[in-house]
Amino acid sequence: xxxxxxxxxxxxxxxxxxxxxxxxxxxxxxxxxxxxxxxxxxxxxxxxxxxxxxxxxxxxxxxxxxxxxxxxxxxxxxxxxxxxxxxxxxxxxxxxxxxxxxxxxxxxxxxxxxxxxxxxxxxxxxxxxxxxxxxxxxxxxxxxxxxxxxxxxxxxxxxxxxxxxxxxxxxxxxxxxxxxxxxxxxxxxxxxxxxxxxxxxxxxxxxxxxxxxxxxxxxxxxxxxxxxxxxxxxxxxxxxxxxxxxxxxxxxxxxxxxxxxxxxxxxxxxxxxxxxxxxxxxxxxxxxxxxxxxxxxxxxxxxxxxxxxxxxxxxxxxxxxxxxxxxxxxxxxxxxxxxxxxxxxxxxxxxxxxxxxxxxxxxxxxxxxxxxxxxxxxxxxxxxxxxxxxxxxxxxxxxxxxxxxx
Numbered sequence: 494x495x496x497x498x499x500x501x502x503x504x505x506x507x508x509x510x511x512x513x514x515x516x517x518x519x520x521x522x523x524x525x526x527x528x529x530x531x532x533x534x535x536x537x538x539x540x541x542x543x544x545x546x547x548x549x550x551x552x553x554x555x556x557x558x559x560x561x562x563x564x565x566x567x568x569x570x571x572x573x574x575x576x577x578x579x580x581x582x583x584x585x586x587x588x589x590x591x592x593x594x595x596x597x598x599x600x601x602x603x604x605x606x607x608x609x610x611x612x613x614x615x616x617x618x619x620x621x622x623x624x625x626x627x628x629x630x631x632x633x634x635x636x637x638x639x640x641x642x643x644x645x646x647x648x649x650x651x652x653x654x655x656x657x658x659x660x661x662x663x664x665x666x667x668x669x670x671x672x673x674x675x676x677x678x679x680x681x682x683x684x685x686x687x688x689x690x691x692x693x694x695x696x697x698x699x700x701x702x703x704x705x706x707x708x709x710x711x712x713x714x715x716x717x718x719x720x721x722x723x724x725x726x727x728x729x730x731x732x733x734x735x736x737x738x739x740x741x742x743x744x745x746x747x748x749x750x751x752x753x754x755x756x757x758x759x760x761x762x763x764x765x766x767x768x769x770x771x772x773x774x775x776x777x778x779x780x781x782x783x784x785x786x787x788x789x790x791x792x793x794x795x796x797x798x799x800x801x802x803x804x805x806x807x808x809x810x811x812x813x814x815x816x817x818x819x820x821x822x823x824x825x826x827x828x829x830x831x832x833x834x835x836x837x838x839x840x841x842x843x844x845x846x847x848x849x850x851x852x853x854x855x856x857x858x859x860x861x862x863x864x865x866x867x868x869x870x871x872x873x874x875x876x877x878x879x880x881x882x883x884x885x886x887x888x889x890x891x892x893x894x895x896x897x898x899x
Contacts, residue, residue: 495543500524502546506579512571519543532575533567550586551576555781559851569854570827573862577869593780600788602744605723609696611789612742616697620676622845625837626829631678635738635768636815636873637822646825649818654682657735659895660811660877661764662888663687667732670694670758672724673739677704684717692731693719725750727757734758734765740798741770745778745791749801756805759880762887764810767876771795774870786856795874802878810888811877816864819873823861830857 496518503516507526515531516524519540525531535554537543542562545553557563565572602608620632627634628650637649638656657679663669665688671679674693683689695701704719722728724736724743734755743751759765772794783790799809830837830853838845863869879888 495540495547496520496522499537499543499546502550506575509580510575510578512575512578514572514575531567532571533565533569535572536564536566538562538564549588549592552586552589552592552781555855558855559785559848561847561851569858570862573855573859574865576859577862577866580868589780590777593777593783596780596783596788597745600783602742602747602789605696605725608723608744608789611787612697613699614788615786616675617699618844619699619840620703621840622837623676625833626826627676628825631682632676633678633737634675636819637825638815639818639821646822649822649825650678651682653737654679655686656895657737657766657768657875658683658687658689660875661733661735661766662894663689663733666690668692669733669735670731672734672736672754672758673742674700674704674719675737676700677707677719679735679737680704680717680719681707681711681713684713689733691717693717694722694724695719696721696723724754727754729758730760730763731758732760732763734763735768736766737768739769740767741792742787742790744789748791748793748797749804752798752801752807753805755878756802756807756880761880764877764879764883764888765807767798767874767878769793769798769874771798771872771874772870773872776870782856785852792871795872798874798876802876807878807880808882809876809878810883811875811892813875814872815875816869816872819864820861823857823864827854827857827861830854 503524507514513525513527513529513531515534517534517536519537539562542557545557554563558565600607600611602611623632623634628647631650631654633650633653636653637646638653639649640652643649643652663683668690669683670692672694674680674695677693680691680693683691693704698721701719701721708714708717724739736755740751755765755767770792772792775794775797778790778792802809834850863871
């Protein structure tokens, strides 16, 4: 009976897509959505996976894959591409809604202590782990900027941080704070290429230590610093403020607080930039991401974000949508993650086990296809803003300055 119900559900999805795929059940029977050679096959190894699929839809399928009850043979990217083409994420599931609400009760970022624990769940895995698949030398764990002629993710990330520096008209001797500075890539670029006095803020102790070590390695003590702090712990004001991939980690009910922090860190008349994943329209953040990858995270809408910026007296100067740039960034990460998996596993076989590999493969592949989807409602925005209104003397009258050769 369960087999028939799962078959019916998969047929409803498979009939509406062009990609050929196969589904194999525990009793040996199969379903194939159309004639041809399947791009991938979903193999159900244990009967309990079928119940999870019926109860929790795509979440049940993914969690069964994480636990080894389901295998995917062939092109995992194609599997997620089919999922987005079928519109699976627009199918409401009351049980998933309940699980998402329960997750929020348990892991809300309302307290600084829980926000730090949530951040450490993902970012305290170890610098060595991230070094195997992020770019060199910046180690930027955010969307790159693939302008024409860009040949690698390393180049795309340099493009990105330079794009940010240009957008905020960063100048020599100016102070700039990077809220949630990661491994410090923006800080080092801003100091070394623009002469800025760069400070970082990060709530993950392990990343703070990594940045401090890199500062010492480069002999930049006294000219650059990083502070262990939550975004709500504002201690001073700067000429410029940036955050690159932080807004979506602030939490479901903390959007007003994180936007206000950007305003509070900024001197009157100063400029800043928000680089964040945002939804078009208000909708729930994907549950499996919140549970298995980024606990406490929440993706706001562009409109919600702009509304909060207006309340804080910030003038929106420019909005750029870089959604198309995220898929090639994720493709590069996937390739490096897959190629270096044996080295990653050797770092700590207990932590980097098969379940970890499956969760991260699903996370990277699915996000690449999400940003590649022609119907997706998750985008990547960069908003340039000022604290108070700019005039023609302190900000260019066109965007030409962004693309002039330096």
